């Protein structure tokens with residue numbers, strides 16, 4: 001019998017014993033909910049919302065370890081929590097005392113974490129915290145709280161985390177440092193009026209056994225595989241910030257690079273890569289994207305490339321055949337879809353249109369209608385910055401195909417999402433910029449044809465998430481990946497089936 005089952009049977013008497021059985025690091029912020037399977041909801045059902053509310057709260061789950069408090073909650077509709085028509089706020093009464101903090105919704109809320117915060121009576125965008133002491137209040141950015149919410153695309157179910165121990169600005173009290181808290185979620189409409197709420201729930205911050213989890217190795221796996229790195233280098237960073245990129249690229253040692261946000265001719269990119277990674281680099285560059293390899297890289301042309309749909313804003317893709325010295329060649333599509341927006345809006349529709357066009361180019365490749373012709377069963381990889389901040393439709397177009405586009409893999413199946421975790425193993429976010437209102441997100445993907453290749457190993461390199469000893473051992477600095485770009489490199493080692 002597992003721990004959660006014991007807790008369920010034993011009830012509240014054994015609660016303290018059960019929570020002390022928690023260990024560090026079981027929760028992974030990746031938008032998947034398998035890690036919540038053994039956790040009982042603190043809220044099993046929420047009252048019906050007011051009519052017209054876009055939010056219908058359902059269940060709520062809470063857990064914690066030494067570093068974070070974790071929440072999972074249902075909102076009843078596919079919504080981008082950071083770009084809501086209103087706002088969703090978690091009101092935390094940290095001392096379970098209604099006379100301290102902000103008197104609101106039956107609580108004395110000492111800390112509020114808001115998705116789409118309200119400012120001057122209007123919903124804004126992004127996420128962040130606010131400490132309340134009486135009527136005094138101060139904002140605390142999501143970066144300081146190491147907060148994140150995944151999936152990044154719109155879903156009716158989200159998992160999020162907020163760091164413990166942050167020294168609160170107004171009184172120096174440390175966040176989530178007491179024995180527990182009371183809380184409830186409240187949704188607000190576009191006029192900042194409450195329109196839905198969960199019941200008040202309690203969570204005890206029982207003892208946690210600190211566990212040091214080993215970082216995911218950066219070294220290449222054995223037997224050797226093809227290492228592909230998808231990297232949005234932020235405004236020509238590879239050329240403009242060469243020292244930091246040199247350290248990162250030497251450690252990653254890629255065979256194939258799929259680069260985005262790089263407006264430079266192929267020979268300039270080849271030269272920039274040869275500085276940290278000596279040798280001749282072959283580069284195919286187009287539309288601010290590039291595919292680079294020490295192996296031969298041949299651009300692939302398709303007729304579909306010229307059929308740009310009206311909704312597309314910019315079609316940023318480079319499509320090439322990379323020829324390793326041994327084994328099969330590999331079709332690589334490096335893409336960069338339109339950024340920003342929310343589910344169903346103009347930018348979201350642009351992403352769908354761009355994805356449909358690029359997927360139809362890949363269909364021509366599979367149908368033998370490209371130049372050069374590609375042999376049946378050739379490995380296919382789609383990588384890059386998908387910017388999935390609205391719906392997940394553009395991701396599904398590539399991964400699952402459709403009736404008109406057909407299946408994206410040779411055997412009539414879907415592509416597989418490599419979905420690697422950050423080296424620290426606690427999240428699969430690939431983007432972070434603490435100066436922005438938006439919390440970290442998973443924007444960068446590598447999809448592959450699993451009929452032809454398998455994933456041997458993979459990780460997202462976020463140097464901020466590594467121990468000093470690990471950084472020293474591999475020759476990286478703590479702020480390297482954040483200084484290089486707002487995106488992290490996504491690294492996959494692909495092997496033949």
Ligand SMILES: [Ca+2]
Pocket residue numbers: 027028029030031032033034035159
């Ligand atoms: Ca998870």
Ligand SMILES: [Ca+2]
Pocket residue numbers: 093094095096097098099100101107108109110
């Ligand atoms: Ca209070």
